[in-house]
Amino acid sequence: MNRDAAATRQRILNEAKAHFARHGFDGATVRKIAASAGVAPNLITRYFGGKAGLFRAATAVDLDVAGVVSGPFSSLGDRIAAKVVERWEAADSEDPLLMMLRSAGTSDVAAAALGDFMLQRAAAPLSDYLPAVTGCTPVEAQAQAAAVGSIIMGAVTTRYVLRTGPLAAASRAAVARWLADQIQRLLDPSGVVSLAAAEGSRADLPPVGG
Amino acid sequence: MNRDAAATRQRILNEAKAHFARHGFDGATVRKIAASAGVAPNLITRYFGGKAGLFRAATAVDLDVAGVVSGPFSSLGDRIAAKVVERWEAADSEDPLLMMLRSAGTSDVAAAALGDFMLQRAAAPLSDYLPAVTGCTPVEAQAQAAAVGSIIMGAVTTRYVLRTGPLAAASRAAVARWLADQIQRLLDPSGVVSLAAAEGSRADLPPVGG
DNA sequence: CACCGATGTGTACGGTTGTACACTTCTTTT
DNA sequence: AAAAGAAGTGTACAACCGTACACATCGGTG
Numbered sequence: 477m478n479r480d481a482a483a484t485r486q487r488i489l490n491e492a493k494a495h496f497a498r499h500g501f502d503g504a505t506v507r508k509i510a511a512s513a514g515v516a517p518n519l520i521t522r523y524f525g526g527k528a529g530l531f532r533a534a535t536a537v538d539l540d541v542a543g544v545v546s547g548p549f550s551s552l553g554d555r556i557a558a559k560v561v562e563r564w565e566a567a568d569s570e571d572p573l574l575m576m577l578r579s580a581g582t583s584d585v586a587a588a589a590l591g592d593f594m595l596q597r598a599a600a601p602l603s604d605y606l607p608a609v610t611g612c613t614p615v616e617a618q619a620q621a622a623a624v625g626s627i628i629m630g631a632v633t634t635r636y637v638l639r640t641g642p643l644a645a646a647s648r649a650a651v652a653r654w655l656a657d658q659i660q661r662l663l664d665p666s667g668v669v670s671l672a673a674a675e676g677s678r679a680d681l682p683p684v685g686g
Numbered sequence: 687m688n689r690d691a692a693a694t695r696q697r698i699l700n701e702a703k704a705h706f707a708r709h710g711f712d713g714a715t716v717r718k719i720a721a722s723a724g725v726a727p728n729l730i731t732r733y734f735g736g737k738a739g740l741f742r743a744a745t746a747v748d749l750d751v752a753g754v755v756s757g758p759f760s761s762l763g764d765r766i767a768a769k770v771v772e773r774w775e776a777a778d779s780e781d782p783l784l785m786m787l788r789s790a791g792t793s794d795v796a797a798a799a800l801g802d803f804m805l806q807r808a809a810a811p812l813s814d815y816l817p818a819v820t821g822c823t824p825v826e827a828q829a830q831a832a833a834v835g836s837i838i839m840g841a842v843t844t845r846y847v848l849r850t851g852p853l854a855a856a857s858r859a860a861v862a863r864w865l866a867d868q869i870q871r872l873l874d875p876s877g878v879v880s881l882a883a884a885e886g887s888r889a890d891l892p893p894v895g896g
Numbered sequence: 897c898a899c900c901g902a903t904g905t906g907t908a909c910g911g912t913t914g915t916a917c918a919c920t921t922c923t924t925t926t
Numbered sequence: 927a928a929a930a931g932a933a934g935t936g937t938a939c940a941a942c943c944g945t946a947c948a949c950a951t952c953g954g955t956g
Binding site for chain 1: 709710711712713787788789790791792797798800801802804805809828829832833835836837838839840841843844847848849850851852853855856857860861863864866867868871872874877878879880881882
C-alpha cells in the first residue's frame with residue numbers, strides 16, 4: 477500500500493464527516509473515526525491539530541445560494557425548496573450542515589459555525605436579492621430572509637434529526653412541494669413585518685458549554 | 687440540616703434542569719449536577735435510576751397549547767407568538783424545551799422526547815383546531831401545523847441556541863410581532879399544500895448514536 | 897431509651913476519552 | 927546504495943465518565 481499523506485488526510489476527513497454527521501461533535505470520537513479510516517488515532521492530532529481542528533476542517537460548507545436565488549420571483553420558493561431537499565436528501569448524509577445542526581446544541585464551535593453560515597452564506601444572498609424584486613426595504617428583506625431560514629432549519633431538524641411526524645413520513649417530492657409553498661407564503665411582499673434591532677440588550681443566556 | 691428526601695430530590699431536579707439546559711444531555715455530568723445540589727453523585731442513581739432517568743424527569747414539559755390555540759382565527763398567530771416568546775424569554779432558561787432542543791442532535795432519548803412533544807403536544811391541538819375554523823381538511827391542517835412548528839423551532843434555535851443575526855438582536859416585542867406575522871402567513875387557508883405520506887419508504891438515515 | 901429503616905456519603909471500579917511520546921517503516925533524495 | 931525525512935504505529939497517561947457497593951448517620955417509632 478502506497479504511502480500518501482494527502483490521500484490519508486482525505487480519508488480521515490471523509491470518515492470524520494460521516495461520524496460528525498451521525499453523532500455530532502461530542503458523540504463522535506477520534507478513535508472511531510481513525511478506526512473507520514484504517515489509521516491510528518493520533519494521526520488526527522498530527523494532521524488536524526486535534527478533534528476541534530478536524531471538526532473545523534470537516535465543516536467546510538460548499539453551497540451556492542446566490543445561484544439558487546437568482547431567477548423569477550414567482551418560483552423562488554420552488555428553487556429554494558428544491559435545493560434544500562436535494563441537499564438534505566443526499567444519500568451519504570455526511571453533510572457539513574447536518575454536522576453543525578446536530579452539534580450546535582452542545583458545542584460552541586458548531587453553534588458559531590452554523591450561525592455564521594446561516595447569516596452570511598444563506599440569508600445574505602436572499603436579503604440582497606429581495607428589495608430589487610419586491611420593492612421592500614433592506615430591513616424588511618432581512619426579516620423575511622430570517623423567516624425563510626427559520627422554517628428551513630425547523631423543517632430540516634424535524635425531518636432529519638427528530639425524524640417524526642408528517643414531515644419525516646412524507647416523500648421527498650411532497651416535502652419539496654410543501655416547503656416551496658411555505659417559503660413563497662413567507663416571501664409574499666404584502667404587509668411585511670420587519671425585525672427592528674433591540675434598543676436595550678435582552679437578558680443574555682449563558683453561552684453553551686463544550 | 688433536616689433530612690428531607692423530597693426536598694433533596696427536588697434540589698437535584700432543579701440543578702439538573704439548569705445543567706441540561708446549558709450543556710445538553712451529553713455535556714452535562716451527573717457529578718457536576720450532584721455537586722451543584724450539594725449531594726453525592728450516586729444519589730442521582732438512587733432517586734432517578736441514572737442519568738437518563740434524571741433527564742426524563744427533568745424534561746417534563748408543562749405547556750397548555752390547546753388553551754392558546756382556542757380563540758379567534760384572525761389573531762391566532764399573535765397568541766401563538768406571544769406564548770412562544772413569553773416561554774422562551776423566561777429568565778431562568780432552565781426550560782425543558784431548551785434542554786431537549788440542545789440535546790436532540792446528539793441523543794436519541796432527547797430527540798424522541800422532543801419529537802413526541804412537537805407532534806402530540808404542540809402540533810396536534812393546532813391541527814385539531816384548524817379544520818373547524820378555516821374549513822381545510824385534517825391532512826391540510828397537519829401540513830400547516832408542521833409549518834408553524836417548523837418556523838417556531840427554527841426561530842427559537844436561531845435566537846436561543848445560535849444567538850446570531852437579526853432574530854437574536856431584536857427585542858422580544860419585535861420578535862413577537864415578527865413571529866405572529868409569519869405564523870399568520872403560514873396559516874392562510876388559501877391554496878394549502880398538504881404533506882402526502884410517503885408511498886415508498888425514503889432512504890433512511892441511521893439513528894443518532896448516544 | 898433502643899431500635900431500625902430511611903437518607904446520605906466515601907470509595908472504588910471498569911470503561912472511555914483525547915492526545916503526547918517514542919518508535920518503526922516506507923519513500924525519496926543525494 | 928546510503929542517508930534523511932516523511933508517514934504511520936503502539937503504548938501509555940491523566941482525566942473524566944456513570945454507577946455499584948459497603949458504610950455512616952440521622953429521625954421517627956416501638
